[in-house]
Amino acid sequence: MPVYLDHAATAPLRPEARDAWLTAASAVGNASSIHGAGQDARRTLEEARERLAAVLDADPIEVVFTSGGTEAVNLAVKGLWWARDETTDAVVLPDGEHHATLDAVEWLEAQGAEVRHVRLDAVGRIPVGAFGGALAGAALATALVANNEVGTVNDAAALADAAAAAGVPLHLDAVAAFGHLPVSFRGWRGSAHGGAGLVAMSVSAHKIGGPAGVGALVVSRAAEMTALVHGGAQQRRLRAGTQDVAGAAAFAVAAELAAAEREAEAARLSALRTRLVGGIRSSIPGAELLGDPVDRVPGNAHVLFPGASGETLLFLLDRAGISVSTGSACQAGVPEPSHVVLALGRSDAEARQVLRFTLGRTTTAEDVEAALAALPEAVERARAASGPRTGRAS
Numbered sequence: 001m002p003v004y005l006d007h008a009a010t011a012p013l014r015p016e017a018r019d020a021w022l023t024a025a026s027a028v029g030n031a032s033s034i035h036g037a038g039q040d041a042r043r044t045l046e047e048a049r050e051r052l053a054a055v056l057d058a059d060p061i062e063v064v065f066t067s068g069g070t071e072a073v074n075l076a077v078k079g080l081w082w083a084r085d086e087t088t089d090a091v092v093l094p095d096g097e098h099h100a101t102l103d104a105v106e107w108l109e110a111q112g113a114e115v116r117h118v119r120l121d122a123v124g125r126i127p128v129g130a131f132g133g134a135l136a137g138a139a140l141a142t143a144l145v146a147n148n149e150v151g152t153v154n155d156a157a158a159l160a161d162a163a164a165a166a167g168v169p170l171h172l173d174a175v176a177a178f179g180h181l182p183v184s185f186r187g188w189r190g191s192a193h194g195g196a197g198l199v200a201m202s203v204s205a206h207k208i209g210g211p212a213g214v215g216a217l218v219v220s221r222a223a224e225m226t227a228l229v230h231g232g233a234q235q236r237r238l239r240a241g242t243q244d245v246a247g248a249a250a251f252a253v254a255a256e257l258a259a260a261e262r263e264a265e266a267a268r269l270s271a272l273r274t275r276l277v278g279g280i281r282s283s284i285p286g287a288e289l290l291g292d293p294v295d296r297v298p299g300n301a302h303v304l305f306p307g308a309s310g311e312t313l314l315f316l317l318d319r320a321g322i323s324v325s326t327g328s329a330c331q332a333g334v335p336e337p338s339h340v341v342l343a344l345g346r347s348d349a350e351a352r353q354v355l356r357f358t359l360g361r362t363t364t365a366e367d368v369e370a371a372l373a374a375l376p377e378a379v380e381r382a383r384a385a386s387g388p389r390t391g392r393a394s
Helices: 015-025 036-056 069-082 099-110 128-133 156-166 185-189 245-283 310-319 339-343 365-386
Strands: 063-066 090-094 114-118 140-144 169-173 197-204 215-219 288-290 300-304 354-358
Touching: 015 245, 036 063, 036 215, 036 245, 063 069, 063 245, 069 099, 069 140, 069 169, 069 197, 069 215, 090 099, 099 114, 099 140, 128 156, 140 156, 156 169, 156 185, 156 197, 185 197, 245 300, 245 365, 310 354, 310 365
Parallel strands: 090 114, 090 140, 140 169, 169 197
Antiparallel strands: 063 215, 197 215, 288 300, 300 354
C-alpha cells in the first residue's frame, strides 16, 4: 500500500467533510438571493461561518471565506498595503515565509513598497526583538505562526504584541498551524485596539481534511483593508462574488473535527515523529533534523541528508511507494534550493539535500516503519549518484 507522508502539502479529505459538501452542493440557491432557496443557502453559509469562527476564536463577521490560503494571504498583505497611510510604504517580512507571502510582497515591492527583512534564527524562528525593531513606521507586517517547511513554531502572541505596541497592522499566516496547534485570533489580538496589532489571519481547509479550494481570512472589524476582487457587496465588501456554500460547510466540519482531536493527535503524531527521527539518525550517518527539535508542529520532520540530492531521494522514495516533499520550490521544472533552509544560514548545497516528512491523521506506525526501511538504500543510491562528497549538490 502507498505510504503518504506529505500531509503538509494536503491532507486526505475527511469523510464527514465530503458528506457536508455533498449535502450543501445538492441544494440549489445563491446565498445572495432573497427568495426562499437563496435564504436557505444563506442559512447554511452563515452557520458554517459561525462554526468556523468558534474554532478560530473569532466573531463570525470577521470570517471572510476565500478560495484558499494563497488568496487569503494576498488579500491580507495587498489589502492592508493598499489601505495604508501613504506616508509609509514599508512592509516587515521575515525570511522563510511561504511563497504566497513572499511573492505577494515581491509584487508590492515592484509597486513601490519598501521591504524590511527580518532574519530567522538557526532553528527557523522569528526573533521577536528583531521583528519588533523593524516595525517602526511600517505600513504592515506579516509572519508565519508555524514555518511550513521546518515546522518551527513562532511566538504569535509576542509578535502581535510587538505590532500593537508599534501601531502597525499585522497579518499572521496560520495555514501550517491550524488544526495542529492552538489558534486563537481573539487571544493573540489581546488588548489591541483599532487597526494596529493582529488584524488578519489566514487559514486553509485542505490542510485539515477539508476540500481544496476553500480558505478563510479572519479580518478584525477595526482593520482598514482594500478588496482584491470587486463586483458585489458580499463579505463586508472584502471579497465580491457568489459564495461557495458547500465549501464553507465542509470547511466548518473539518475544522470542528480537527479541533476536537487536536490534543490527542498531537501526542500521537509527536510519538510517531520521534520514532521516525530516531530511526533516521540511527540508520543514516550524518542525517540532521532541522528546525526546533521540540517546539515544532507535531507531525513535521524536516531532515538534511548530507551528500544526497533531495530531488533524487524524493524520486527514489516515490518509486518505493512513499510520498514525501523536498520542501523546495520548483519553477518551470527547475528545482531550486529551499529558501527556508537558506534562511537558517545553511549553504546552497545543504538547501538541496533536504526532505520534509509530514505525518497526519491517517499516518500509522506501519507507515513510519515502511519509510525507515526504504530510506537507507535510497540515501545510499542518492549519495552515489551525487558523486564524491565535495559539498556541491548534483
